Amino acid sequence: xxxxxxxxxGLIQPGGSLRLSCAASGFTVSSHYMSWVRQAPGKGLEWVAxxxxxxxxxYADSVKGRFxxxxxxxxxxxYLQMNSLRADDTAVYYCARWGLDLPxxxxxxxxxxxxTTVTVSS
Amino acid sequence: DIVMTQSPGSLAVSLGERATINCKSSQSVLYSxxxxxxxxxxxxxxxxxxxxxxxxxxxxxxxxxDRFSGSGSGTDFTLTISSLQAEDVAVxxxxxxxxxxxxxxxxxxxxIK
Numbered sequence: 577x578x579x580x581x582x583x584x585x586g587l588i589q590p591g592g593s594l595r596l597s598c599a600a601s602g603f604t605v606s607s608h609y610m611s612w613v614r615q616a617p618g619k620g621l622e623w624v625a626x627x628x629x630x631x632x633x634x635y636a637d638s639v640k641g642r643f644x645x646x647x648x649x650x651x652x653x654x655y656l657q658m659n660s661l662r663a664d665d666t667a668v669y670y671c672a673r674w675g676l677d678l679p680x681x682x683x684x685x686x687x688x689x690x691x692t693t694v695t696v697s698s
Numbered sequence: 699d700i701v702m703t704q705s706p707g708s709l710a711v712s713l714g715e716r717a718t719i720n721c722k723s724s725q726s727v728l729y730s731x732x733x734x735x736x737x738x739x740x741x742x743x744x745x746x747x748x749x750x751x752x753x754x755x756x757x758x759x760x761x762x763x764d765r766f767s768g769s770g771s772g773t774d775f776t777l778t779i780s781s782l783q784a785e786d787v788a789v790x791x792x793x794x795x796x797x798x799x800x801x802x803x804x805x806x807x808x809x810i811k
Contacts, residue, residue: 611800621740622802623802670748684793
């Protein structure tokens with residue numbers, strides 16, 4: 577069964593750091609685009625970062641320079657290192673796997689984890 | 699950045715009736731080299747992660763009931779639920795995956811009338 581399980585969320589003070597993990601099962605993360613998407617309380621969805629199968633990364637302007645997405649193929653896990661956290665980073669953070677139409681058309685966010693909550697507050 | 703604008707923001711439809719949600723992108727999401735529209739629709743119920751319903755603007759994800767359909771091309775897209783069921787109450791989002799940042803619409807809250 578294809579599954580994503582996020583962990584690492586919690587309450588953190590402004591300026592602090594946190595590392596989120598997304599453990600994948602049922603597929604290999606190196607074969608798919610992987611993304612983090614967040615949802616602030618009562619708000620809509622916001623794409624945060626992506627790690628592409630070739631190894632490149634992209635970030636939303638709101639987190640560029642503060643967040644780092646990475647991948648550990650041996651653990652089949654994707655991470656989001658979050659530094660210099662601010663109150664407006666408070667959200668549920670979802671890990672998502674993109675779909676793949678062979679031979680190489682990556683499409684949308686097909687599989688989602690249940691999310692992990694990050695609260696930035698003093 | 700591509701701005702995605704959904705309408706309406708909220709919608710109340712009677713059970714068994716048709717529900718229509720619109721999504722407009724600020725620039726075309728049709729990739730000319732493969733003639734695919736990089737547009738997806740998601741359903742999100744309270745306390746749950748989003749669920750992919752439609753991708754490539756009109757391809758239904760495996761397991762999604764056929765009362766859900768997507769249409770449109772270029773900059774104008776529509777999600778249609780042909781006969782609303784009680785379990786369809788949710789917030790619906792469109793998203794472009796043509797290029798980063800992969801922007802979402804603001805969401806449409808669908809309720810039963």
